[in-house]
Amino acid sequence: MLKNFIKIAFKGLLKNKAFTIINILGLAIGLATCLLIMFYVIDELSYDRFNTKADRIYRVNMDLKYGGNVSSFAITPPPLAATLKSSFPEVERSARLIHDAGVRIKKGDEFIQEEKVVYADSELFGVFTLPLLDGDAKTALTAPMTAVITESTAKRYFKDNHAVGRTLTLSNNTTYKITGVIKDIPSQSHFNFDFFLSIAGRPDASSTDWNNFSYTTYILFKPGTNLQQFQNKLAGLMKTQLGENFARLEKSGGYFHLNMTALTDIHLKSNRQYELGTNSDSSYVYIFGAIALFVLLIACINFMNMSTARSANRAREVGVRKVLGSSRGYLIAQFLSESILLTIGAAVIAVLAAWALLPLFNQVAGKHLSITIQTLTWLLPALVIIVLVVGVLAGSYPAFYLSAFQPINVLKGKIASGFKGGKLRNFLVIFQFAISIFLIIGTIVVYNQLNYIQHKDLGFNRNQVLVVKNVDVLPNTKLFKQQVKQLAGVKSASLSGFLPTGVVRQPDAVFRNRTPDPKNALYTEIWPVDDDYLPTMGMGLAKGRNFSGALASDSLGVVINETAARMLGILNDPLDKKVYRPSAQPNQPLKEFHVIGVVKDFNFSSLRANITPVVMMLTDDKGALSIKMNAQNPAAFIAQVEHMWTNLAPNQHFEYSFMDQDFDAAYRTEQRTGTLFLTFTTLAVIIACLGLFSLAAYAAEQRNKEIGIRKVLGASVSAIVSMLSKDFIKLVIISFVIAAPLACLAMYKWLQGFAYRQSIQWWVIVAAGIGAVAIAFITISAQSFKAAMSNPVDSLKNE
Known part of the structure; x- marks a missing residue:
């Protein structure tokens, strides 16, 4: 049975090559785009999750209101880490990092400026998962003037890779003995340093000054800790340690609050002063996730539209099959088989395209994504699910719609055909173009804001x-x-x-x-x-x-x-x-x-x-x-x-x-986001236009005789093109009316993240509307003009 379904499906797809190519191309572009965005989103969500105890690691932050200014810091006083470990039974371990300016390290005959340098507690390896390839994690950073370096750094400074026991000389003539070599820190980490110098060698390491804010403090909680109760204790801690200073601060209307950020939330949900790296924004993950879903929906809608639009061409096939005894269930299974087979073809092309485009995507997005064995463990099951869901979703309506034809009506020619007959099809065209217009408006707003940033008078001249x-x-x-x-x-x-x-x-x-x-x-x-x-x-x-x-x-x-x-x-x-x-x-x-x-x-x-x-x-x-x-x-x-x-x-x-x-460089994230937004919007519009192109072709085909009669009666080419295009243009205009206010609302909220921003100008909305109508008209008119120029004899000779 299954073999028969596949065989018939292959014949049906090969019989309509143009339909098959357009459908596979549209689905492949949609799936490839969806895959690339999935790689991006999963990478963003995986930050710091390589730590085996990531769910129990938190960073302590500081919020300060002082002298009328409100500031949020990722740093805390030096004695906080030791106090938390000794006085709070919930805390299993604590560790500190302090990142000053970079240092100059001697390599050969010259000193090289190294920026990825941090001072760290010996407890670092007990909190974070940083496997040592050489050295003892328990003692690596306990002594002053010791250092742990990454594997790639060891290769860079010592060609034979034997770094432990050797020394690094700084430009101030101080030397650090290398006591450990760790694996390179994964790129999905909110900090990424090459040199970890022992904090024990710093004069402020044992400071008890609670008014000094300079250290990044991490704590590892014991399993089962009540985080809310612990947070309540933090408020009392600072009040006790600062004493009169805390009272004076509160009396003046200020405050000093300690709070926590989960390790896995730092990259996407923390943009405080003195972060150890450049973090991203969770809103971008939501935006690109929505774009992936929208692009996939547009590709599915194309399939549904084109399959139902060509229903008249397959109506007699369905009628004959029913007369010969085919059940409705059999026909539904046949049409779903075609849909899933087509989706499998598109998925194979999409995977190859995503793999080929990954280096370019990495360059644009500033990522280091790759397809590894670990990637395949989730990619293959995800692809199977996507193929089944997309195949069934995209083929369900055509399957149920076509299989419901009554054979007597079909064989008498009473099945309504043409563009005007499909209300659901019209709704889907409106939906997909509303998404496209939404993305077009969003892209223009993002581009204008980035352009505004690039050319705004900042109060100083950064050129030359x-x-x-x-x-x-x-x-x-x-x-x-x-x-x-x-x-x-x-x-x-x-x-x-x-x-x-x-x-x-x-x-x-x-x-x-x-x-x-x-x-x-x-x-x-x-x-x-x-x-x-x-x-x-x-x-x-x-x-x-x-x-x-x-x-x-x-x-x-x-x-x-x-x-x-x-x-x-x-x-x-x-x-x-x-x-x-x-x-x-x-x-x-x-x-x-x-x-x-x-x-x-x-x-x-x-x-x-x-x-x-x-x-x-x-x-x-x-x-x-x-x-x-x-x-x-x-x-x-x-x-x-x-x-x-x-x-x-x-x-x-x-x-x-x-x-x-x-x-x-300070706005590189926004620039990359804008580029990705533009790229994915362009792909979404292309996919929508592929569907519209195919719909226009079938609409013209189904009205072939009407066009022939109109030409015989003297209708001009422009009149026929207008007749065939106006129904589609109406749908695009409706899409614009729906999408424009939603896009304005969404982009207004995005712009609120900038203290200095451009307002959404009226011409942006007008340009998006005119652009969408123009794109749709150009797409439709190619087929409409072809139909209008055809010889009426060819369409009327069988009458």
Whole structure:
């Protein structure tokens, strides 16, 4: 029986080659798109799940309201981890990480800047699953000046791969003994470091200062822990440890809260300050999951539409079979067999296409996806389920619809044919084009927002700014700056690692008077800069003046941004107003500073966030040298700067970037999302158009005689094209009316995630509607024009 079903199905599909090709192509594109998105979504959802105890690992966070500012941090005080383990019976283990700036490590004759460096507790391996290939996990990081490195790092620094027992030399001449080599950390981890240095060697490792926030703290709970009860205990812990400071903070209207984030939620649900890596957003997973479902639905709808549209062509076949004794159940099984067989063909093509496109998809999405044995363990069962569900879903309506024909009506020619006869088919066309229009509007909005980000006036000029990194390793940074300033094409140069596109920040408090009370505080960022900083960055002054190296008094002056002036209540008359900071010496009165200028607000973090206060001070900082240049040949200019660097520090690696590239990197996730959105929307529209093209062909075929009669009676080609197209265009217009408000609502909510955003402009909606109608008309008119140009004799000769 099954063999007979398959044999008949093959004959039926080969008999209608055009129908088969279009259907398989549409389903294959839909399934391939769905597979690629599934790879993406599963990868996003799998972060940190390689840890065998992932369900019991949590990170402790800190929420702080101080001086009018609300901040969310992924860091906590140094003594928290030990206190939680010793005082809370629910905690099985705790571990700390602290990630400062990168370090320079000697490799051969030069020092290489390594950014993937973190200081870690010896408890790290008891909390996380980081298998050691060499060394003892229990003792690897217990001693000071010891280090554990990854397998690939060991190969990079030691060609014979025998790293344990050897040493790493840092640029400050300190050495670390390698006590362990771990497997490379999977890419699906919220942190990914190559070097784990022992925290025991840090002077702040044993600090008991609960007002110092610098360590990332993880805890491993014992099985069966009541998390809500533990969370309630955290509030009491900080109140006890901070004492009077906590009381003063609450009295001033502020707060200090500790809370937890599950390890498996960090990547998608946490975007706090001082994260150990760049996290994603769960909304993108939902969006792409919905797109995958929509694309698959459109492909299924195409199959249903085309199968029911050609019902007239198979009506006599059904009638004859019923007369010869075929039961309805037999016919349903036959049509479902055809549907499933076609779906299997599409699935095979889809898998091959997804496999071939995976490298390109990885490049666009910034992923490292691959099809492995582990992938096949879920992919093959998923494909079987998809084939059965899609095959049955796509073929169910045609099967039941065609098998219900009464043979007497069929053989008398009383079965209604043509486009107007299918109400369900019309509904499905509306549904699939509503999805397509929804995606078109969404894509335009995303593109406009990303374009707005790229070209928004940020309050500084990031173009033509070369950033030379880690200049603190030079023996004389000021000499290097002066030499660079003498090069042709250099407008100015500034020594400071605190850049508008950077992530290194120094949050602190300034006070409105000499009383260090939270009521008088402004929690702000403190940026050490030199007198060339503002002109190099192209920042404008709203009031006052810039720093002057010739004025010794400017060492006690500050330049603040407009937001800081507004929150201090001095925006209208800021000059010579006083602000106060804690002295570097303990138990000393607050130090007085006077405001000499107000810089216009500039964006220095994500455009998702509002501008926060900044206080600039004339203080040495050797993190980077920013060079404002006007070089006609950037490559030659960089070579000149590198030559100067090599003369001053021949063994130090020269590293640079351009500020506009650093800015773009901050929005790489959004850019990749926009590209993927555009790609998948294009595929969805193509699949919808394939279905519409096939429907138009069958509609024209079923009205073949009507077209012939109209031509004989003098109808023009344009009139016939209009007649055949108007029914489809009406459906597309209805789709637009349904989809436009839904798309506007969804994209409005997406844009709310940006503090600085474009509104959804009216022309976006109009353009999407016109575009959808134009695409549909072009798709339909190709078949309509062909039908209108046909010879009426061919369609009427059998009459």
